[in-house]
Amino acid sequence: MKKTSDKKKKDDSKNKLKDKFDLLALAGKFGALFNPTPQKEKVLRHEDFNAAGDTYYASVSVGYKIIERILIIVLVIFLVVSLISNFSLITYDNFFYLLKDFSTAVDIESSNYDTLSYSSNSRHFFSLYREGLVMANPSNISVYTATGRRTLQATSQFSSPCVMSSNKYFLVYDTAGTSFAVYNSFSRVYAETLDYPVTDACFANDGKIAITTRDLSSRSLVHIYDDNFKRLFTVPSNKFAFDIAMSSESNSMAICYYDIGNGSGMTQIDIRRLSDMDRIETITVDGEFLLQCGYLSSDYFAIITDRSVRIYDKYFEEIDVYEYVNAQISGFCINEYGAAVSYTENSKNYAVAFDSGGKLVFDELTDTAVNDIGIYEGFIFMRTDLGVKRVDYKASHHQFLTSGQGKMLLYSADTVLICGESKAEYLVFEE
Numbered sequence: 001m002k003k004t005s006d007k008k009k010k011d012d013s014k015n016k017l018k019d020k021f022d023l024l025a026l027a028g029k030f031g032a033l034f035n036p037t038p039q040k041e042k043v044l045r046h047e048d049f050n051a052a053g054d055t056y057y058a059s060v061s062v063g064y065k066i067i068e069r070i071l072i073i074v075l076v077i078f079l080v081v082s083l084i085s086n087f088s089l090i091t092y093d094n095f096f097y098l099l100k101d102f103s104t105a106v107d108i109e110s111s112n113y114d115t116l117s118y119s120s121n122s123r124h125f126f127s128l129y130r131e132g133l134v135m136a137n138p139s140n141i142s143v144y145t146a147t148g149r150r151t152l153q154a155t156s157q158f159s160s161p162c163v164m165s166s167n168k169y170f171l172v173y174d175t176a177g178t179s180f181a182v183y184n185s186f187s188r189v190y191a192e193t194l195d196y197p198v199t200d201a202c203f204a205n206d207g208k209i210a211i212t213t214r215d216l217s218s219r220s221l222v223h224i225y226d227d228n229f230k231r232l233f234t235v236p237s238n239k240f241a242f243d244i245a246m247s248s249e250s251n252s253m254a255i256c257y258y259d260i261g262n263g264s265g266m267t268q269i270d271i272r273r274l275s276d277m278d279r280i281e282t283i284t285v286d287g288e289f290l291l292q293c294g295y296l297s298s299d300y301f302a303i304i305t306d307r308s309v310r311i312y313d314k315y316f317e318e319i320d321v322y323e324y325v326n327a328q329i330s331g332f333c334i335n336e337y338g339a340a341v342s343y344t345e346n347s348k349n350y351a352v353a354f355d356s357g358g359k360l361v362f363d364e365l366t367d368t369a370v371n372d373i374g375i376y377e378g379f380i381f382m383r384t385d386l387g388v389k390r391v392d393y394k395a396s397h398h399q400f401l402t403s404g405q406g407k408m409l410l411y412s413a414d415t416v417l418i419c420g421e422s423k424a425e426y427l428v429f430e431e
Contacts, residue, residue, distance in 0.1 A: 116148045120422035126407050127163040129170045130185055133409075133417065133424060136161040136172050143170075143185050144424075151185050166203035168227075173198040173211070180211060182229065190229045204246035204274065208232075210253065212241045222255055224277070233277045239268065242290050249298035250314060251275055256293045256303070261286055267305060269293060271316050281316040294334030300358040302339040304332045309341055311358040322352055322360065331373035331383075340380060342370035353380050353393065362393045376410040383408040388416050390429050401427045 121137045128134075132145045138159050143152035158174035165171070169189065173180035180198050181191040199220075200212040207227025214220050220241035224233040239257035246253045257268045264287040271281040288305035295301055301312040306329060311320040327343040327350075338361070340353040349369050353362035362380055372383040380391045387402035406420035416427045 114148070114426060116144050116424040118142065118144075118422065118424075122421055123160075124407075124419065124421065125161050125163050126409060126419040126424070127165045127170060128409050128411065128417070129165040130167070132185070133419070134163050134165060134170050135419075136163050141172060141183070143183070152183065152187065154183070154188060162201075164201045164203060166205075166207070168207060169203075171201050171203070171209065173201050175199065178213075182209070192229075200241065200244055202244050202246055204248040204253075206248035208246060208248065208274070210244050210246055212244055220257070224253075224274075235270075235272070235277055237270075243293050245294045246274060247295040247298060248274065250295065252280065253277075254293050254295075254301065256290050258290060265289060267303070269303065283312070283316060283318075285310065291329065291332055292334050294339070295336075296334070296338060296354070296356045296358060297336065300356065302334050302354065302358070304334060304339060304341055309339055309352065309354065311339075311354060313358070319358060320354075320360065322354075322363075324350070330370055333374045335375065337377055338375040340373045340375045342366070342373040342382060344369060351380065351382055362391065372408045374408060374410045377413045379413055381408065381410060381416055383418070388418070388427055390414075390416075399429050401429065403427055 123137045125136045135142045140156050141154045160176035161172050163172050169182050171182050179193040182189050194213050196214045198213050202210050209225040211223045218236035220237045222235040239259045242258050243256040251274045253272045253274045255270045259266050267285040267290040269283040272279050288307045291304045293303045299314040303310050309322040313319050327345040329343045331342040338355045342351045349366040351366050353375050355361045368384045370382045374381045378394050382389045390399045403418045404420050406418045409417040411417050414429045418425045
């Protein structure tokens with residue numbers, strides 16, 4: 001028994017010694033990885049270069065090896081710091097969202113711009129979202145990719161839903177209720193119920209959200225949330241807020257109110273600093289009812305009323321006014337590409353558009369009534385009873401495609417989506 005025990009001790013000692021040598025060998029290999037001196041066992045030795053009378057390539061090799069090791073160390077440090085600083089964001093939902101994004105990107109690349117079909121409903125509300133389509137009605141909320149694959153179908157709790165979208169999220173609020181909810185392409189990420197009805201909402205490019213409502217002491221309240229849905233500010237007013245717009249690039253927000261004024265009505269626009277909500281300018285337009293406000297760019301701002309289109313510079317000084325008298329407005333839009341309005345005046349149909357620099361680029365009499373109008377890059381799109389006309393206002397080139405009736409969404413410079421009660425149709429114009 002004693003001999004067996006001694007043998008076992010010797011074996012254990014040998015194993016420990018072997019493990020120690022293995023660790024030392026591994027440490028030596030790891031140390032050699034970051035050793036800038038040339039390794040003799042690799043390719044050529046210094047003596048080989050010296051014998052050839054040329055040490056230049058040996059010096060170059062050493063330099064590249066040092067740079068390689070430094071880059072590896074920087075990469076490791078970067079990965080460690082990124083993991084530590086963003087540890088709270090490493091969740092199952094975010095990984096799932098990443099996988100959804102991969103499949104959505106594949107759909108975008110393989111899209112043939114065909115037709116999207118869905119259940120018929122006369123109360124659909126549509127919005128483009130992440131190269132796809134959001135559809136909300138009192139029954140459900142759905143998200144479709146560019147090829148028609150549905151990534152979300154959620155039960156709707158909104159009796160009269162409206163949708164606003166950004167590059168990251170879309171928001172659904174109930175004009176007949178007090179709640180709103182924020183979604184990504186596969187799930188709801190935030191919801192809140194307020195005390196009074198939600199009347200408007202908008203996104204800023206940096207992720208901030210603005211919600212318009214009211215309370216007992218104010219005719220309107222505007223709540224500002226950050227991109228993590230934390231409420232930052234609340235702006236009360238004794239006037240009715242009709243529209244809101246935010247620009248993170250110019251660090252400003254426009255809240256558009258309507259009041260009695262001198263008896264004929266008055267539109268008042270409070271321009272506030274987005275970072276602290278301090279008022280920096282007030283715009284007043286007497287006798288006009290606001291339809292939409294918005295930022296054309298960080299340097300230009302526009303409003304569309306029932307009587308005019310007004311363009312303002314970055315200091316919110318009025319630089320241009322386009323007026324129409326006794327007109328019936330049939331379509332209007334303001335986005336980062338410009339502002340456009342279609343209207344009928346004295347039984348004649350007109351369309352007018354300004355580009356993102358506030359310059360009037362289109363002002364023409366149209367041969368048919370325009371039901372909706374939009375502007376995208378250098379093109380103006382006009383939907384009529386028969387289809388959609390695209391006008392290249394720089395080249396004065398017109399194209400027309402027949403279509404059914406529905407909401408017109410501008411997908412790209414050559415593609416329009418017409419969303420009807422039971423299907424959405426892609427119209428693709430020639431380049």
